[in-house]
Amino acid sequence: SQTIHQWPATLVQPVGSPLSLECTVEGTSNPNLYWYRQAAGRGLQLLFYSVGIGQISSEVPQNLSASRPQDRQFILSSKKLLLSDSGFYLCAWGPPADTQYFGPGTRLTVL
Amino acid sequence: QKEVEQDPGPLSVPEGAIVSLNCTYSNSAFQYFMWYRQYSRKGPELLMYTYSSGNKEDGRFTAQVDKSSKYISLFIRDSQPSDSATYLCAMSAMGAGGTSYGKLTFGQGTILTVHP
Numbered sequence: 105s106q107t108i109h110q111w112p113a114t115l116v117q118p119v120g121s122p123l124s125l126e127c128t129v130e131g132t133s134n135p136n137l138y139w140y141r142q143a144a145g146r147g148l149q150l151l152f153y154s155v156g157i158g159q160i161s162s163e164v165p166q167n168l169s170a171s172r173p174q175d176r177q178f179i180l181s182s183k184k185l186l187l188s189d190s191g192f193y194l195c196a197w198g199p200p201a202d203t204q205y206f207g208p209g210t211r212l213t214v215l
Numbered sequence: 216q217k218e219v220e221q222d223p224g225p226l227s228v229p230e231g232a233i234v235s236l237n238c239t240y241s242n243s244a245f246q247y248f249m250w251y252r253q254y255s256r257k258g259p260e261l262l263m264y265t266y267s268s269g270n271k272e273d274g275r276f277t278a279q280v281d282k283s284s285k286y287i288s289l290f291i292r293d294s295q296p297s298d299s300a301t302y303l304c305a306m307s308a309m310g311a312g313g314t315s316y317g318k319l320t321f322g323q324g325t326i327l328t329v330h331p
Protein backbone atom coordinates (compact mmCIF):
# COMPACT_ATOMS: atom_id res chain seq x y z
CA SER A 105 0.00 0.00 0.00
CA GLN A 106 1.01 3.59 -0.51
CA THR A 107 2.19 5.83 2.31
CA ILE A 108 3.01 9.53 2.31
CA HIS A 109 5.28 11.15 4.88
CA GLN A 110 5.86 14.78 5.74
CA TRP A 111 8.30 16.37 8.11
CA PRO A 112 8.62 18.16 10.29
CA ALA A 113 5.14 17.94 11.81
CA THR A 114 5.39 21.39 13.35
CA LEU A 115 7.78 24.26 12.83
CA VAL A 116 8.21 27.71 14.36
CA GLN A 117 10.47 30.02 12.39
CA PRO A 118 11.39 33.71 12.62
CA VAL A 119 10.59 36.10 9.81
CA GLY A 120 13.37 36.16 7.24
CA SER A 121 14.62 32.66 7.97
CA PRO A 122 14.83 29.91 5.31
CA LEU A 123 12.42 27.01 5.03
CA SER A 124 12.64 23.44 3.86
CA LEU A 125 9.72 21.03 4.11
CA GLU A 126 10.04 17.49 2.82
CA CYS A 127 7.51 15.00 1.50
CA THR A 128 8.15 11.41 0.45
CA VAL A 129 5.84 8.77 -0.94
CA GLU A 130 6.25 5.01 -0.62
CA GLY A 131 4.65 2.16 -2.51
CA THR A 132 4.12 3.81 -5.89
CA SER A 133 6.15 5.08 -8.79
CA ASN A 134 5.87 8.18 -10.98
CA PRO A 135 3.14 9.80 -8.90
CA ASN A 136 1.85 13.31 -9.43
CA LEU A 137 2.92 15.33 -6.38
CA TYR A 138 1.30 18.45 -4.96
CA TRP A 139 1.95 21.10 -2.31
CA TYR A 140 -1.01 22.88 -0.74
CA ARG A 141 -1.35 25.52 1.95
CA GLN A 142 -4.36 25.73 4.22
CA ALA A 143 -4.76 28.95 6.20
CA ALA A 144 -6.86 28.85 9.36
CA GLY A 145 -10.57 28.62 8.53
CA ARG A 146 -9.92 28.64 4.81
CA GLY A 147 -9.81 26.13 2.00
CA LEU A 148 -6.88 24.46 0.33
CA GLN A 149 -4.69 26.56 -1.93
CA LEU A 150 -2.62 24.67 -4.50
CA LEU A 151 0.95 25.99 -4.51
CA PHE A 152 2.88 23.62 -6.77
CA TYR A 153 2.43 20.39 -8.62
CA SER A 154 4.82 18.03 -10.34
CA VAL A 155 4.24 15.29 -12.91
CA GLY A 156 7.84 14.06 -12.90
CA ILE A 157 11.40 14.57 -11.68
CA GLY A 158 12.48 18.15 -12.19
CA GLN A 159 9.06 19.16 -13.55
CA ILE A 160 7.44 21.80 -11.34
CA SER A 161 4.42 23.95 -12.07
CA SER A 162 3.64 26.95 -9.89
CA GLU A 163 0.06 27.98 -9.26
CA VAL A 164 0.54 31.06 -7.11
CA PRO A 165 3.31 33.69 -7.37
CA GLN A 166 5.05 33.93 -4.00
CA ASN A 167 8.37 33.62 -2.23
CA LEU A 168 8.11 29.82 -2.10
CA SER A 169 9.68 27.32 -4.46
CA ALA A 170 9.46 23.57 -4.94
CA SER A 171 11.79 20.90 -6.19
CA ARG A 172 11.51 17.22 -7.04
CA PRO A 173 14.99 15.72 -6.91
CA GLN A 174 13.76 12.12 -6.91
CA ASP A 175 10.67 10.36 -8.21
CA ARG A 176 8.98 10.14 -4.81
CA GLN A 177 10.44 13.17 -3.05
CA PHE A 178 8.98 16.66 -3.10
CA ILE A 179 10.52 19.63 -1.28
CA LEU A 180 9.02 23.03 -0.49
CA SER A 181 11.49 25.84 0.18
CA SER A 182 11.80 29.50 0.90
CA LYS A 183 14.85 31.72 1.20
CA LYS A 184 13.15 34.26 3.49
CA LEU A 185 9.92 33.56 5.30
CA LEU A 186 7.17 36.15 5.65
CA LEU A 187 4.52 36.35 8.36
CA SER A 188 1.94 35.51 5.71
CA ASP A 189 3.65 32.17 5.07
CA SER A 190 2.20 30.78 8.30
CA GLY A 191 -0.25 27.97 7.73
CA PHE A 192 -0.79 24.25 7.41
CA TYR A 193 1.22 22.79 4.53
CA LEU A 194 -0.02 19.63 2.95
CA CYS A 195 1.69 17.36 0.48
CA ALA A 196 -0.43 15.07 -1.68
CA TRP A 197 0.21 12.40 -4.24
CA GLY A 198 -2.02 11.07 -6.97
CA PRO A 199 -1.94 8.44 -9.67
CA PRO A 200 -1.72 10.30 -12.97
CA ALA A 201 -5.19 11.41 -14.07
CA ASP A 202 -6.88 10.47 -10.79
CA THR A 203 -7.62 11.69 -7.30
CA GLN A 204 -5.20 12.78 -4.56
CA TYR A 205 -4.14 11.40 -1.20
CA PHE A 206 -2.83 13.70 1.46
CA GLY A 207 -0.03 13.50 3.98
CA PRO A 208 -0.31 14.41 7.66
CA GLY A 209 0.76 18.02 7.09
CA THR A 210 3.27 20.47 8.57
CA ARG A 211 2.04 23.29 10.76
CA LEU A 212 4.26 26.33 10.17
CA THR A 213 4.21 29.39 12.40
CA VAL A 214 6.27 32.38 11.34
CA LEU A 215 6.92 34.85 14.15
CA GLN B 216 -17.59 34.02 -8.34
CA LYS B 217 -15.75 30.97 -7.03
CA GLU B 218 -15.71 27.85 -9.19
CA VAL B 219 -16.85 25.74 -6.24
CA GLU B 220 -19.16 27.01 -3.51
CA GLN B 221 -19.59 25.17 -0.21
CA ASP B 222 -21.51 26.37 2.82
CA PRO B 223 -18.89 26.64 5.61
CA GLY B 224 -21.45 25.99 8.35
CA PRO B 225 -20.80 25.28 11.12
CA LEU B 226 -23.36 22.50 11.18
CA SER B 227 -24.34 20.92 14.50
CA VAL B 228 -26.55 17.83 14.66
CA PRO B 229 -27.52 15.25 17.28
CA GLU B 230 -26.13 11.75 17.13
CA GLY B 231 -28.13 9.54 14.78
CA ALA B 232 -29.23 12.37 12.49
CA ILE B 233 -28.96 12.33 8.72
CA VAL B 234 -26.47 14.93 7.55
CA SER B 235 -26.55 16.56 4.14
CA LEU B 236 -23.48 18.41 2.87
CA ASN B 237 -23.57 20.22 -0.43
CA CYS B 238 -21.44 21.92 -3.07
CA THR B 239 -22.31 23.78 -6.23
CA TYR B 240 -19.96 24.47 -9.08
CA SER B 241 -19.88 26.62 -12.17
CA ASN B 242 -17.30 24.92 -14.38
CA SER B 243 -19.04 22.41 -16.65
CA ALA B 244 -15.64 20.82 -17.40
CA PHE B 245 -15.58 19.23 -13.94
CA GLN B 246 -16.06 15.49 -14.36
CA TYR B 247 -14.48 13.92 -11.25
CA PHE B 248 -15.97 14.56 -7.82
CA MET B 249 -14.57 13.77 -4.41
CA TRP B 250 -15.38 14.23 -0.75
CA TYR B 251 -12.67 14.47 1.86
CA ARG B 252 -12.94 14.39 5.65
CA GLN B 253 -10.44 16.39 7.67
CA TYR B 254 -10.07 16.03 11.41
CA SER B 255 -8.58 18.92 13.34
CA ARG B 256 -4.86 19.34 12.69
CA LYS B 257 -4.76 16.35 10.31
CA GLY B 258 -4.49 15.94 6.55
CA PRO B 259 -7.68 15.41 4.51
CA GLU B 260 -8.78 11.80 4.06
CA LEU B 261 -10.52 10.68 0.88
CA LEU B 262 -14.06 9.48 1.62
CA MET B 263 -15.81 9.16 -1.71
CA TYR B 264 -14.84 9.44 -5.37
CA THR B 265 -17.18 9.38 -8.34
CA TYR B 266 -17.22 10.51 -11.93
CA SER B 267 -20.79 9.92 -12.99
CA SER B 268 -24.14 11.44 -12.19
CA GLY B 269 -26.24 9.52 -9.70
CA ASN B 270 -25.61 8.00 -6.29
CA LYS B 271 -22.66 6.08 -4.90
CA GLU B 272 -22.97 4.40 -1.53
CA ASP B 273 -20.28 3.29 0.90
CA GLY B 274 -21.54 2.22 4.30
CA ARG B 275 -23.19 5.17 6.00
CA PHE B 276 -22.03 7.56 3.30
CA THR B 277 -23.77 8.35 0.01
CA ALA B 278 -22.34 10.68 -2.61
CA GLN B 279 -24.76 12.20 -5.08
CA VAL B 280 -23.85 14.03 -8.28
CA ASP B 281 -26.21 16.02 -10.49
CA LYS B 282 -24.20 17.32 -13.42
CA SER B 283 -27.21 19.01 -15.04
CA SER B 284 -27.63 21.20 -11.96
CA LYS B 285 -23.90 21.35 -11.18
CA TYR B 286 -24.60 20.16 -7.67
CA ILE B 287 -23.06 17.46 -5.51
CA SER B 288 -24.02 16.17 -2.08
CA LEU B 289 -22.71 13.91 0.64
CA PHE B 290 -25.21 12.23 2.93
CA ILE B 291 -24.19 10.71 6.25
CA ARG B 292 -26.71 8.34 7.82
CA ASP B 293 -26.82 7.54 11.52
CA SER B 294 -24.22 10.21 12.24
CA GLN B 295 -21.76 9.57 15.06
CA PRO B 296 -19.65 11.89 17.22
CA SER B 297 -16.62 10.45 15.37
CA ASP B 298 -18.01 12.04 12.19
CA SER B 299 -17.28 15.47 13.66
CA ALA B 300 -14.80 17.00 11.22
CA THR B 301 -14.50 19.39 8.31
CA TYR B 302 -15.82 17.99 5.04
CA LEU B 303 -14.32 19.22 1.80
CA CYS B 304 -15.71 18.71 -1.67
CA ALA B 305 -13.26 18.62 -4.56
CA MET B 306 -13.53 18.42 -8.33
CA SER B 307 -11.31 18.07 -11.34
CA ALA B 308 -11.74 18.52 -15.05
CA MET B 309 -11.20 16.02 -17.77
CA GLY B 310 -8.41 16.89 -20.18
CA ALA B 311 -8.69 16.85 -23.93
CA GLY B 312 -7.13 13.38 -24.05
CA GLY B 313 -9.85 12.01 -21.82
CA THR B 314 -7.75 11.99 -18.65
CA SER B 315 -7.91 14.31 -15.69
CA TYR B 316 -5.10 16.80 -15.25
CA GLY B 317 -5.01 15.74 -11.62
CA LYS B 318 -5.54 19.30 -10.40
CA LEU B 319 -8.33 19.57 -7.88
CA THR B 320 -10.52 22.56 -7.08
CA PHE B 321 -11.74 22.48 -3.47
CA GLY B 322 -14.69 23.96 -1.69
CA GLN B 323 -14.05 25.93 1.49
CA GLY B 324 -15.14 23.02 3.69
CA THR B 325 -18.10 22.53 6.02
CA ILE B 326 -17.45 22.13 9.74
CA LEU B 327 -19.68 19.39 11.17
CA THR B 328 -20.23 18.64 14.85
CA VAL B 329 -22.24 15.59 15.92
CA HIS B 330 -23.12 15.83 19.60
CA PRO B 331 -24.07 12.83 21.75
